[in-house]
Amino acid sequence: MRAVCWMGKKDVSVENVPDPTIINPRDAIVKITSTAICGSDLHLYDGYIPSMEKGDILGHEFMGEVVEVGPGNKRLKVGDRVLVPFTIVCGGCYFCQKGLWSLCDNSNPKAAMAEKLYGYSGAGLFGYSHLYGGYAGGQAEYARVPYADAGAFKIEGDIPDEKVLFLTDIFPTGYMAAENCSIEGGDTVAVFGCGPVGQFAIRSAYLLGAERVIAVDNVPERLRMAEEGGAEVIDENEVDDVLDELDMRTGGMGPDSCIDAVGMEAHGDGLDFLYDKAKQAMRLESDRPTVLRMAIQACRKGGTVSLPGVYGGFVDKMPMGTAFAKGLTMKMGQTHVPRYLPELYDLVQNGKIDPSFVITHRLPLDEAPNGYDMFVKKEDGCIKIVLKP
Amino acid sequence: MADPVEVNESFTVLKSPEELFAFWRRLENLPSFMKHIDSVENIDDRRSHWRVRAPGGSHVEWDAEIVEEETGRLIAWRSLPGSEIANGGSVRFRPATGNRGTVVEVTLFYEPPGGRAGAGLAKIFGEEPHIQVREDLRRFKQLNETGEIPTIEGQPSGRGPDREKVGGRKKRSAEPAHAAGSRRREVTP
Numbered sequence: 001m002r003a004v005c006w007m008g009k010k011d012v013s014v015e016n017v018p019d020p021t022i023i024n025p026r027d028a029i030v031k032i033t034s035t036a037i038c039g040s041d042l043h044l045y046d047g048y049i050p051s052m053e054k055g056d057i058l059g060h061e062f063m064g065e066v067v068e069v070g071p072g073n074k075r076l077k078v079g080d081r082v083l084v085p086f087t088i089v090c091g092g093c094y095f096c097q098k099g100l101w102s103l104c105d106n107s108n109p110k111a112a113m114a115e116k117l118y119g120y121s122g123a124g125l126f127g128y129s130h131l132y133g134g135y136a137g138g139q140a141e142y143a144r145v146p147y148a149d150a151g152a153f154k155i156e157g158d159i160p161d162e163k164v165l166f167l168t169d170i171f172p173t174g175y176m177a178a179e180n181c182s183i184e185g186g187d188t189v190a191v192f193g194c195g196p197v198g199q200f201a202i203r204s205a206y207l208l209g210a211e212r213v214i215a216v217d218n219v220p221e222r223l224r225m226a227e228e229g230g231a232e233v234i235d236e237n238e239v240d241d242v243l244d245e246l247d248m249r250t251g252g253m254g255p256d257s258c259i260d261a262v263g264m265e266a267h268g269d270g271l272d273f274l275y276d277k278a279k280q281a282m283r284l285e286s287d288r289p290t291v292l293r294m295a296i297q298a299c300r301k302g303g304t305v306s307l308p309g310v311y312g313g314f315v316d317k318m319p320m321g322t323a324f325a326k327g328l329t330m331k332m333g334q335t336h337v338p339r340y341l342p343e344l345y346d347l348v349q350n351g352k353i354d355p356s357f358v359i360t361h362r363l364p365l366d367e368a369p370n371g372y373d374m375f376v377k378k379e380d381g382c383i384k385i386v387l388k389p
Numbered sequence: 390m391a392d393p394v395e396v397n398e399s400f401t402v403l404k405s406p407e408e409l410f411a412f413w414r415r416l417e418n419l420p421s422f423m424k425h426i427d428s429v430e431n432i433d434d435r436r437s438h439w440r441v442r443a444p445g446g447s448h449v450e451w452d453a454e455i456v457e458e459e460t461g462r463l464i465a466w467r468s469l470p471g472s473e474i475a476n477g478g479s480v481r482f483r484p485a486t487g488n489r490g491t492v493v494e495v496t497l498f499y500e501p502p503g504g505r506a507g508a509g510l511a512k513i514f515g516e517e518p519h520i521q522v523r524e525d526l527r528r529f530k531q532l533n534e535t536g537e538i539p540t541i542e543g544q545p546s547g548r549g550p551d552r553e554k555v556g557g558r559k560k561r562s563a564e565p566a567h568a569a570g571s572r573r574r575e576v577t578p
Binding site: 003097144316 | 489527544546
């Protein structure tokens with residue numbers, strides 16, 4: 001089959017590789033009908049997530065049709081149409097049972113490696129480095145889905161792929177980011193970063209009862225899309241100081257919660273950004289927390305900072321004094337996709353939201369390398385790419 | 390003779406002490422999660438024959454007996470006198486707090502005897518025997534909570550000898566990309 005492989009920093013290519021096969025009893029093989037490039041794939045592309053190996057198959061946002069099931073899989077059958085959450089979940093451990101699916105105790109075959117770095121290991125993820133299990137991803141014609149009886153979500157009817165594809169990652173990720181803000185009526189939520197996750201965070205914040213959402217970015221088409229989602233926008237290029245602007249717009253109080261939908265590769269123009277960039281280049285710091293610092297600074301007293309943006313290692317100059325003095329709550333982590341899938345699927349089916357609004361590009365799988373290049377450079381108005389195998 | 394080596398590890402498993410005890414007490418189950426054990430055969434109710442893989446394709450074997458047993462709570466065993474390697478262990482099952490299942494605590498010990506067998510055993514356990522034991526116990530948990538042990542062995546990647554580049558950035562393959570085909574492409578409805 002054809003698959004998008006990570007061949008090194010800034011180097012992906014489409015390769016012919018063997019088809020996946022059933023390895024464990026609860027596995028299923030899915031023939032992929034739609035797959036996407038995620039913003040978090042760019043962290044891999046840019047070489048910031050450790051433990052990628054040359055030849056790893058990328059992709060963790062995909063759906064398709066079951067073409068084979070293992071002997072231990074009693075729930076799925078050949079021909080089922082399924083959404084495959086990017087978090088691989090066993091369904092049987094304490095964390096899965098508690099709804100903390102992305103912290104599954106059992107699905108990472110390389111848990112010992114993750115424990116060395118993080119103390120304990122979270123769930124395995126598709127196509128997201130060996131620290132997260134080394135599983136082959138879904139930017140391919142087929143994928144092996146482990147514990148498919150616990151993770152894969154069956155859909156009925158003929159709802160188009162593009163309306164439901166993002167239920168495997170970015171929609172639940174934006175939704176969890178907003179839910180983590182514990183929004184109350186009248187709240188103002190600031191969303192830093194208007195990439196696909198930021199876009200879903202904006203819409204989710206409104207779904208969860210926010211009165212105002214203020215979105216911050218510097219890319220015109222992203223800001224336009226944020227406005228279409230109902231957000232007031234701040235264009236970083238248009239204001240002297242984002243923090244002052246947020247303070248003004250919230251009557252000197254600050255947003256009730258701040259969402260960092262950017263993560264470890266933030267951009268900025270201050271001294272701290274240059275400091276991070278230099279340290280990161282020298283491998284003295286793995287993550288650039290420019291936006292995180294800003295979110296902490298901007299947030300109102302007693303508010304919440306929510307982090308859907310991915311962090312992989314260490315950050316410097318964390319304004320802990322600020323966070324402490326203002327009594328902030330911080331919530332973060334990989335998304336517990338199966339917790340949100342049923343209710344968000346219902347929202348899509350009932351026409352409350354059509355997630356396909358975020359798609360700007362549709363490419364054949366073979367064009368994935370160009371897609372990565374375009375996405376990382378934000379060329380051609382690129383916000384979200386769907387690949388067709 | 391070198392000092393005895395002792396390793397302690399614990400894991401919390403979301404099953405009852407009774408279930409986990411029963412799984413462990415069927416000693417023939419041990420090779421399913423203890424990586425270096427080839428087989429454990431029961432000789433009678435208390436005694437068993439253990440066969441362990443050693444480096445270089447050889448095997449080390451010994452007989453062991455259960456020296457302490459409390460149903461649902463404890464199993465302790467040790468090798469019989471005259472074994473090449475004196476070794477033993479115990480596993481304890483305690484109910485965890487807050488409906489989290491069972492805390493499984495394992496202690497293993499062996500006396501490196503020197504000589505061939507000692508060197509072999511040292512290699513089996515590597516330089517960090519507690520990591521080996523921890524991974525064995527992790528597999529025990531995985532098997533009992535999910536019915537299988539997660540693995541990526543045997544999955545495809547772009548590393549294999551049979552991979553072939555189809556397309557890179559800014560240059561398209563001359564042939565249609567799917568010319569190489571996929572065996573499932575033909576069979577799926």
